Amino acid sequence: MKQGSKIGIVCCSNGLRPEQAETIKMLVQILEKSGLEVDLSPYLYGDENGQAGTARERAGALMKFYEDDSVTDIFDVSGGDMANEILSYLDFQTIAYEKKHFWGYSDLTTIINAIYARTGKSSVLYQIRNLTYDHSQSQITDFLSTTLAGATSLYDFPYEFVRGTHMEGIVVGGNIRCLLKLAGTPYWPDMREKILLLESFGGKLPQMVTYLSQLNQMGVFKKVNGILLGTFTKMEEDNCQPDMAQLILEFAEKKTPVAKSPLIGHGTDSKAIRIGHRLKLFSAEENKRIYKEF
Secondary structure (H helix, E strand, C coil): CCCCCEEEEECCCECECHHHHHHHHHHHHHHHHCCCEEEECCCCECCCCCCCCCHHHHHHHHHHHHHCCCEEEEEECCECCCHHHHHHHCCHHHHHHCCCEEEECHHHHHHHHHHHHHHCCCEEECCHHHHHCCCHHHHHHHHHHHHCCCCCHHHCCCCEEEECCEEEEEEEEEEHHHHHHHCCCCCCCCCCCEEEEEEECCCCHHHHHHHHHHHHHCCHHHHCCEEEEEEEHHHHHCCCCCCHHHHHHHHCCCCCCEEECCCCCCCCCCCCEEECCEEEEECHHHHHHHHHHC
């Protein structure tokens, strides 16, 4: 992406509410002021059921941006429940061919992981509406310096190890509830030697036990190289015990390293992370050891 680039804005999950039109207007103003051209999907706002067009129409709007050579990146501004509805209507051959990235979070975990599973291409777990919220200044700075100036600040998230000292692998996953919608479908990513990212907005202990049990029964925890936990908003708000870090240790293999970050997830201060991209994480102690050896 560079100054003058055109980006597409889509809504592949639940449609936005009418009152969110001001947020989209503000977002467009920020992006255009930064020298970007913005093209909006005609299917952004939902009806009383939250549907913004049919699945075929939403998929068509997304594919139109993939087929438009002038569009460099595609940003989804939605979330909710219905993104997986469009998977059957996507042309993954075209997506694989085009050199552009898809950005979205939450329910868009389904599309992001499907793109990786079917094409091997990476996408970005990030909500671009963060540019308009309470951390807008830092978000705008990180976003523009990363996308237009080649910096990495949007992808530089803090983390600490819960167990182990390092992990390496291609990142898959995202929102735990939405990721599991892909189980048993052709869009489920190969978990072998991956870093599994898990985060969530809703859900407390019973829901997390359910999700982790399903992942365990699918054999996922025996395959991955490491587990990276983002934020679990409702659990953290209610100070649920055991917390997600303690809970994951009960399910993960004893040898599997586990790390956590307070800035990956649904927070308005969240950083971005590339799904389908290789990542290396080291504990502070391991970094010191490596530095001394070097």
